[in-house]
Amino acid sequence: MNGRTNASSVTYVGMPTFPEAAEASTRDARLRRNLRHATHTIRDKRAGAVAELPDWAALREAGAHIKDRTLRHLDHYLEQLEQSVTDAGGIVHWAADAQEANDIVTRLVRETGEREVVKVKSMATQEIGLNEALERAGIAAYETDLAELIVQLGDDRPSHILVPAIHRNRGEIQEIFQDRMGRWGRAAPEGLSDDPAELAEAARLHLREKFLRAKVGISGANFMVAESGTLVVVESEGNGRMCLTLPETLISVVGIEKVVPTWRDLEVFLQLLPRSSTAERMNPYTSTWTGTTDGDGPSAFHLVLLDNGRTDTLADQVGRQTLRCIRCSACLNVCPVYERAGGHAYGSPYPGPIGAILTPQLDSLETGLDASLPYASSLCGACYEVCPVAIDIPEVLVHLRERVVQGGTATVRGQRTTVQPAKGHAAERAAMRAATWAFDHPGALRAGERLASRARRLVPRRLPGPGSAWTDTRDVPRVPPESFRDWWRRTRGGATGTGPDQRERGTGRGARSGGTVPREQSGRTGADGRHSGGGPDGGGRRPGGRAGGSRTEGGGDEQPEQP
Amino acid sequence: MRVALFVTCINDALYPRTGQAVVTLLERLGVEVDFPQEQSCCGQPQFNTGYRHATEPLVHRCAAAFEGYDHIVVPSGSCAAMVRENYPRIGAKAAAEGRGQALARAAERLVPRTWELTEFLVDVLGVTDVGAYYPHTVTYHPTCHGLRMLGLGERPRKLLEQVEGLELRELGGAEECCGFGGTFAVKNAAVSSAMGADKVRHIEKTGASSVCTVDNSCLMHIGGTLSRAGSRVRPVHLAEILASTREAPL
Amino acid sequence: MSSPSSRETVLGRVRRALADVPRTERPEDVPVPRDYLRVHGDRDPRETARLLAENLADYRARVHHCVPSALPETIARLLARQGSRSVVVPAGLPDSWLPAGVERVHDSAELPSHALDAVGSVVTGCAVAVAETGTLVLDASRDQGRRRITLVPDHHLCVVRVPEQVVGSVPQALERLDPARPQTWISGPSATSDIELNRVEGVHGPRTLDVILVSEEGFLL
Known part of the structure; x- marks a missing residue:
């Protein structure tokens, strides 16, 4: 079972993607118990051993820099090593793969x-x-x-x-x-x-x-x-x-x-x-x-x-720090994802956070599993915190996610190569672009928020389709009747929120389009003006006095209905 | 002092009460707060999922929206960390890709002025007692980006300890991620849910009636998990506790 | 030997991968901050020796003290306690250290591993001992012998001259050691934590490690 026939990949043959493998392993109660016990034991011991050295941060800094010096001049040091091993009676061989x-x-x-x-x-x-x-x-x-x-x-x-x-x-x-x-x-x-x-x-x-x-x-x-x-x-x-x-x-x-x-x-x-x-x-x-x-x-x-694959990793200026790794496994022991998914889900000899960045780089992100590994993290940063050579694993994870969904240039088996975005992310890419568009057009965003608010009674706490990935285990938050944006406009009017310069001149929203803000904003603000101070609560109502139920109980995130 | 509230998209759309609480709190402390309406999302969901290029217009928008303010206050550890840690990276990468220095300059303008709420209170205003009243048992979950990227340290606890009537309960495994992680929560739903379930178990064990964080995104995950489990523990953003007073209790 | 082309392939890839490193940059131009401590804490030689004893014991070595003249009887007592009738002896170990009546097996290149496996104990000196970590370093000098003699027998008895062979820290130990010599750094007996992270002493190396700290009269620990 531990065999591997695919010589060009460090992942095992026939491995599913990380989420598929983890879906099964997180249900394995015995595995979860074994892992929880073991990782928590070693994690606590490590904290004690590190606390004994008051200069740990300085040692970590030195370790990272020694490795960086070596990596930036790796050809020099490899030749020096070859010479000294040979002089001492050893025989040196080189293997590209x-x-x-x-x-x-x-x-x-x-x-x-x-x-x-x-x-x-x-x-x-x-x-x-x-x-x-x-x-x-x-x-x-x-x-x-x-x-x-x-x-x-x-x-x-x-x-x-x-x-x-x-x-x-x-x-x-x-x-x-x-x-x-x-x-x-x-x-x-x-x-x-x-x-x-x-x-x-x-x-x-x-x-x-x-x-x-x-x-x-x-x-x-x-x-x-x-x-x-x-x-x-x-x-x-x-x-x-x-x-x-x-x-x-x-x-x-x-x-x-x-x-x-x-x-x-x-x-x-x-x-x-x-x-x-x-x-x-x-x-x-x-x-x-x-x-x-x-x-x-x-x-x-x-x-x-x-x-x-190490020289390919070396060629990537963000990914290069991965090669500092001294294989201590501290990052595995603190990783909440590793603790629950287990090492096998990572599909290669390198599990845990370091595996999630090392395996796909050694492999040039060529398999579906490789492409899923950079996403096997909540980016909580616990791995970076304990890494004795200060590998910023979250930074590399996000960098590799870019390679997966955006593509770009990378070195593959020594050749500079243009990488195409991975397949299967088309819908997500469209959604992300749409989100950016909406967030870059606050008028449209506001309209969307209002639509959601009006339909808020219709949003069930369990969603069908892709939304079920969330609602299988978690309720969705209640959509409030009014966005913050609308509350501000309703209670504060249009006289503020237009930037300090304009406010100083007391010109209100009419002057806004002259600033650094995209021009299309100014046309829409007028339409919203009717809310400004239009209701009984208009102007000056503070939120502090409002009775608020728990977001998750029956009433949800109750806001007063709009007048 | 010109202070702008960067409410963040999730608070704007789903948790307006948090933004309202920040306004109440800061005004109570004598700070004049403005809400630049051109603001939008910091771009974290796109960036953390790998869509860095899609983040770039939002960096520009953010810089433009907050131009001229002395301080930008963000009631979210992860959004503040996005601006402070990742905007400079986005700028540097754009420059390395031969697309000029505009993004790097935008990031530079934002970074020194951007504060997570508790940083602004403790470091800029120099207060820990904000005159709040919240007569409940509370446990505090330090969210990862606030804890590790911003290094918020003891600031939130110091603020909570000064709240009249509040009893702080220690959370077991406090520094372990709740499992939210943005798109991680749906891309790796099984692991995310398992982490959430463990977090909720620890929260229940404290016996506290409220769980509090400086991030509504994590709280959405924790609250959704609590709710599904039929828990009575109330998820509440730190700003809302700090805004609460005897006269106007939460 | 691998084909010369593989060597050139790998080195060529390394050089291309480092295209961003300025050609004029030399290795020493990359700064390495070394503001970590040379030693943790300020101790005199006696305190350093005490720390060594403490840390050796913490990792389950058995620690003994004696003056030079009492060394033979201490060794005799420990061999008897172990029930060893034969002892592997490095070529440079003073013969006077060993009690009469114990069979001496002399370390040599010809000694088969199986024969070594049948020996009860091994007695050696050491090159240096590190107090902060409770580590004994052997560098195959004449009083320590070949590396395998301290590995195959089940009982290792190591003599440390105090204070001259004791240093405070890992950095101080490396300064004293010659990388050209084969070294074995020993911190407690062989151990594993592979089963549920429970520490179990004695897997493949000696299961019992006796350390005798020898010091002159007056250097009281």
Whole structure:
């Protein structure tokens, strides 16, 4: 199930759009419970870990700027990195896309003569579908992170960047271990309970035999230091250390945006990442290695530098900041949409707010799912607030929405391309344009408001057709008998509201057309004048003294009827 | 001091009482308020849905309508944030697309003069006690754009705390989005409704008789959800509480 | 090796993507504000060592103190408590530290991983320890040995010389370390939170981490 055959997209094949997938997942009560518990736990812990550092804002600022410096001069740093890794005994490979990266890794594994590899959890290799590519070449890839193991044994997909099996509770995990471990190697112990410690022990025993015999390890990396050629993997369980040090050959597949200029720069990221990610002062294990070391660890080291849509993202000056991401997953844990829809609805290895901007950019917005992802947000901004490298995710979301409905120019697989607006937005586009027209013609707007007011008794609280998207769960507000605009004119007359200059001259509405306001306004105002002060309430009636019922109760937003 | 009310389209059409409350309140505080009738929508629905070009005439209209006023007061956190945060972006992008500096200049003219209501009261007028009377239990939901884009912070609470007779009840999960999000509410109705249901559960748990925000758009979603659930909690804009007095209670 | 064309393809795309960056701009022209703190709080060496002990313990390392002369008996006690009859020993570890009667397995490139799996404990020194985060850094120096020896055995006993090996913060630790050496940063025993975000200690690395802070008489913690 976790396979992907569409090599040109980072989304899984056959995925529905986000709203369709989320419609189903929000109804899954168990999933909602698992996610709510997990995200709230980690969210609160993170807040505590961050509050310990009084200079968090300065670290965040530094992190964002280090990444910006790197991205603005990425060619320089990649060449520097290539040189220093090579000098340290590593071999550097370049992959323009997923297919090429998979081919390189497959060839490298074949050259060792091995038929199996152990893997450290890596977003980049999930993105390119490496496990499936290896499987097609007859090579077994064993995931060794506990959560990835749960996902792999369960023939499932990851739903979180840090905790891929966040959608599973202990009972489900116990079932998966009991049913599936034996098919992949050492079976789960008899009478395995759902106690997390026992489940972790079962994984330890199951994987240890694989670690001890593996000749090839495959990893990603959290950081690559250009000046020294050092790679860094940050982890908790020790499976990373196993894969990085026991095998004879190590292959690391790393996105080109993971480079940082200097060793010293790690002083920022090794403070930002653990606290944002696992909410710890420091994660249990961090491994750094520079090329190969005689007699310690792998004797062959290959670094595969992966583009796969990153340079297209880099070319977009608003979208570029997405490449600062250090995959901490703090944005997932605070996202109210992620919490309810779950990670699978995002349809790629990158769920949550970061996935909603990264996936469509890596994919050049080519699928229907890609085009729906930028809309998978209420733009509440919680993600931006916690992002340790200050990616303004809402800004990028809106920017990508523009690409969806307006089109424009974008870089697709290295080529500057004119993008057509996505299909299926014609009605919305017409509505938006009509709205702008109405809002730009207040006379027409006012007429519309009056029409609505007159028909207000006819508006049901549940609407048919497209309106039901609102009224399936929410009542519509009552249309008031009088708009604010009309109330102002009725009570204040036409003598004010004409701009300070005119008012100063005391010329009233007649002078209005001379200002900066579009000319067509002036013709219509006269017709409304009959309301001005025309009724018993005319002039000076204050709203404060009015009894108002609740908007949502029987009376709705009652305003006094017009005289 | 020349103060203009930017009532916003949703208040104009659906919640005129909020605009009326702002007028009452500011006049009570000795501020002369004007309502430039050429004003219209800030363009947020279009902009946030991706129709940036369709927003541009509204930026021009807004700048023209409020030309010459010292302050522009907006009883909506998200509309104020639209002007302050997104108008400069619209201007910059238009310039980058080779369409001149006119929009950028329009944005520049508006940004420093635009205030969300509580900012205007606390920062410009320097008041937190506005002489209001509202003898009810109230819980306050800080709406996202006011909270995170404008950084309203404690301003709304400070104002509420000074209201005579008002008992403020803490809202659990207060800073979590209510699920409105403009067109998000219909494009992703299932998630939006789930968020709304959770928000309403928290509101009910406070036992307050009113829930208050600085945004009627969010309140429309919260109120619609409350109403459908048959709740007796009354959704009310902060301006209406602040306008309420012993003599003329809400 | 990948074809030279892929390298040129990717680098060419990067350069075209950065067309907006002025040609004259150098990397160092992009400002990086570094007004974060070098260390959090003002502590003397004793207070820093105390913070280290506190944070190690907070992440479930077992922390012990002794003077240099008491080191062998402390190590002997901890090995006995663990029930270890064999110990992996890095080449540069002072032999006098270890009690008699414990089988020494010498770290070497030829030692098979399976053999390492059968050993009860490993005793090492460290390169530096970070107080604020409760972190021990090993850099494969002679008293620490190859990376895998502190990974496969189930019990790691690490000796930290106090105060000389202790720094306050992550920035201070990086200053002391040479990136060319392979490093392992250790903060508490192996752990996972993958099951309902419950922390469970001991997945693949050592399940027990004993840290001995060794200081001269008079440097009382």
